[in-house]
Amino acid sequence: MSQEEVLSGLAIIVNEVAGVPVDQITMEKRFVDDLDVDSLSMVEVVMAAEDKWGVKIPDADAKNLVTVGDAVTYIEANS
């Protein structure tokens, strides 16, 4: 699974959860500060990512996923 594939999958999830246009969801964007994904919506993003890629993202790790790139890297490494 390529980084591009994870990014595009994650962009669809963030779009559905937070309504951010898919083309604005890029690696350097911060979930909270740039994409207006609040802590509750971040839980939704994590749950959807877990379901999509069969990964387990514990809360302790999820809180370190500040940027979209952080999440893509984590999912690539753990799925």
Next chain:
Amino acid sequence: MSREVVVTGMGMTTPVGGDVESNWEAILAGRPGITVIDEPWVKDHPAKIAGILAVDPLTILEKHETRRMDRSQQSALIAAREAWANAGSPEVDPERLGTVIATGIGGITSLMASYDILLERGPSRISPHMVTMIMPNGPAAIVGLEFGARAGVHTPVSACSSGAEAISYAARMIQSGRADIVIAGGAEAAIHPITMAGFAAMRALSTRNDDPQAASRPYDIDRDGFVMGEGAGILILESEEHARARGAEILGRYAGAGLTSDGHHIAQPDPEGAGAARAITFALEEAGLTPADIAHINAHATSTPQGDIAEATAIRRALGSATDTVYVAGTKSMTGHLLGGAGAIESIYSILAMRDRKAPPTANLDNIDPEINLNVGHNGPVDLPQGDIAVLNNSFGFGGHDVAVIFRSV
């Protein structure tokens, strides 16, 4: 100091239409919005019919909004946006803007859907938005957030009189000086196998499944219960001073309300209608009106055998001989019963009747029950008098709640 309260905006979404004007066209035409519920679960239920929203909120709102809002919250938001625009999107100090939106039941379909997920997939799959989707104050909170209301967000709960109680509460906020504008009304979206089974267990629902459009028939001798409806009605209440200062169009005046309780039975109306009559009398007193001033009543009239008679008794008890000339309509014959939304949408219909001087018919009233001694039974809309008139909206709820709200013409 008591301040005058006026209505400057209205919005609604119901089984007969997705906005105020489409509602009013259907209601004046006597066109019911009741259908057979198109879900597999319905086959085991004695009551298989309901008033489903004419315009599905999922076709209006964005997906990221709907996934975190219960259907009652979605309906409230749609109606509130219409009402706010209708009021001219007023400039108001957020600390002088309040929200009072009622519900009878709250986000029960979201609760049940979440419980299904809990059983099937476990606790880790429950949405982080579940709690805010099921809380009864959710519709008020969602709408309050949308418009930045900071004077207070409130949710009176009194079953099927909740929506009317919300309007009364909102008016009090303005009268007492807490707010200049309050977004007020009610929302309900509780059509689900569990509620349909519960109300059916009370023998409260119509089982006229083979003729859904004719199922809700207040005052008719063959009525057999109410029909569940869903949706929301929202009014923008505003101090007259604030409305005049910004040049807003005034659609009607809030005149007064009466709120009492039966102290009789948890779910049956007092057959003497004493509590309901006192509510009407208190509303008249607050409004400074006499029974003869009321030109039209949008009655609670749910189409239950006992309830319709008890209300008719209460109206006559409160209005006396003036009852003979008051034109009464039961619009639940078309919308079904929106529970916590009912008092709000029916207040809007009352104000529209005053605006157009046309009161709606009661659909399906083929043979009036001889125990109903009211001026009902017309097939089409009825002309209301010109000049200063007032209209009364009654709402009653399980628990013995009686709420009467009166509006006056501008």
